[in-house]
Amino acid sequence: MSDFVLADVLLQATRVIAWFVIASGLAQSAVYLFQLVVAGATFYQRPPVARSSLLWHRYSDVAPPIALIVPAYNEQLNIVSTVYSLLSIEYPSYEVIVVNDGSKDETLSRLLETFDMREFERPHDDALPHAPIRNIYSSRNSDRLFVIDKENGGKADAQNAGINLCRAPLFCVVDGDSIVEPDALMRVAQPFIDDPNRTIGVGGTIRIANNSLVDAGRITDVRLPKRLLPLFQVVEYIRAFLMARVAWSRINTLMLVSGAFGVFRRREVIDVGGYTPGSMGEDLDLVIKLHRSMIEKKRKYRITFVPEPVCWTEAPETLSVLGRQRARWQRGALECFFRYRHMAFNPRYGRIGFLGFGQMFIVDVLGPVVEVLGYILMPTFYFLGGLSLEYLLAYTALVFVFGIFISVGSLVLEEIELKRFPTPRSLFILAMAAIIENFGYRQINNYWRLKGLWQYLRSDNSWGEMTRIGFQSRSP
Incomplete structure (x- = not known):
């Protein structure tokens, strides 16, 4: 093959790859723009949010009992604050079941000592498989609180144990490092009250509590994180919950109810x-199974999202811990997509097969690969003479300007809907973080996601150590 022919082949290959990257990037941008527009329209059309006292007056007599299930593994730093927050929830009928999943730290001993726990016999069924239970405890201080001590089996396994022991028709999963707002349970239960025949799952908003002050299990002073890494995550969480979840819930295609509060x-x-035991994305996996079951049974159903119930959680503050978390999330998304690949673009599953799995394919499967290819190949093609300078600059401007637009747009939704950051200074700092995250943080996030892809291909199912620093608390 002559040098001229080889150069022509390389040029054609360059153009094909460039157009593939551009097309995939445009598809991902279209998904984000769709989410922002639908979420904005949803908030615009919603009636004013009811006060907590009005909700209690309206729904307290008909609110269904709920079991709060808290899987806990090595959560000694935050578990007491989490339990105090759950015991102070304003809801007429609920119980708290903490599942100690074979912790190696002082999680169990702190629970037993703080809440004066004693051994307790509680009959339960074995509808779901899980690792053996060592002991069950109840609190002398509160008839709502129970602790299950079991052998380690992973988060999904611990949640199954809690479901077996609970007696309420509804259950709410809460992470062991979370603080739930007092009215959150009443708000998240509202769809079950308004539409009891169809509603089978409801998610609430997760927010970052780093640097906020916790007093007796309640967030008493909402503050922005002092460090840049958790500050970027504040923007991410606002974008994920107030934009993406609201949009997909509006068209009844919600694919994820967060495992931290659902x-x-x-x-x-x-x-x-x-x-599913051993699943890296057990929350996503469960929602997909529910969609599949309801559609195959031809039942009318709803899995929805309510923005107002807020659960506060601790975000990673170091690159190593955050990187492990994001790689695990990516493994979970890929695992679920390919486990249920028969649903993808399958007419039998309607909007879930096309819109739900289509979004997962574009954002989770193609997204990190295409974005990193764009960052690497576009400048390379320019230096090789395959792309013009104008084309390269236009592509770069599109990527960064659109990313900033989406992030700032999600902050506008936060100010319209939740208003959890009351000062103009906080909003200004968040706006700056929404801009800066596109220059470095977004790129390293894609590196972590590619790492998750590589781990998935290698069948690496390690969870990784999630180091906590603990809430800033006053003693309850």
Whole structure:
């Protein structure tokens, strides 16, 4: 093959790859723009949010009992604050079941000592499989609180144990490093009250609590994180919950109810086999199984999202811990997509098959690969003479300007809807973080996601150590 022919082949290959990157990037941008527009329209059309006292007056007599299930593994720093926050929730009928999943630290001993726990016999069924239970405890201080001590089996396994022991028709999963706002349970239960026949799952908003002050299990002073890394995550969480979740919920195509705070109907979850043991994305996996089951049974149903119930959690503050978390999230997304690949673009599953799995394919499967290819190949093609300078600059401007637009747009939704950051200074700092995150943080996030892809291909199922620093608390 002559040098001229080889150069022509390379040029054609360059153009094909460039157009593939551009097309994939435009598809991802279209998904984000769709989410922002639908979320904005949803908030614009919603009636004013009811006050907590009005909700209690309206729904307290008909609110269904709920079991709060808290899987905990090595959560000694935050577990006491989390339990105090759950015991102070304003809801007429609920119980708290903490599942100590074979912790190696002082999680169990702190629970037993702080809440004066004693051994307790509680009959329960074995509808879902899980690792053996060593002991069950109840609190002398509160008839709402129970602790399950079991052998380590992973988060999904611990959640299944909690579901088996709970007696309420609904259960709410809460992470062991979370603080739930007092009115959150009443708000997240509202769809089950308004539409009890169809609603099978409801998610609430997760927010970052780093640097905020916790007093007796409540966030008493909302502050922005002092460090840049968790500050970027504040912007990410606002974008994920107030934009993406609201949009997909509006068209009844919500694919994820966060494992940190979500309510489900117990009967339907048991029918699909509960949480999948060993799954890296157990929350995503469960929601997909529920969609599949309801569609195959031809039942009318809703899995929805309510912005107002807020659960505060601790975000990683170091690159190493955050990198492990994001790689695990990516493994979970890929694992679920390919485990249920028969649903993808399958007419039998309607909007879930096309819109839900289409979004997962564009954002989770193609997204990190295409974006990193764009960062690497576009400048390379320019230096090789395959792309003009104008083309390269236009592509770069599109990527960064659109990313800033989406992030700032999600902050506008936060100010319209939740207003958890009351001062103009906080909003200004968040706006600056929304701009700066596009120059470095976004790129390293894609590196972590590619690392997750590589781990998935190698069948690496390690969870990784998630180091906590603990909430800033006053003693309860």
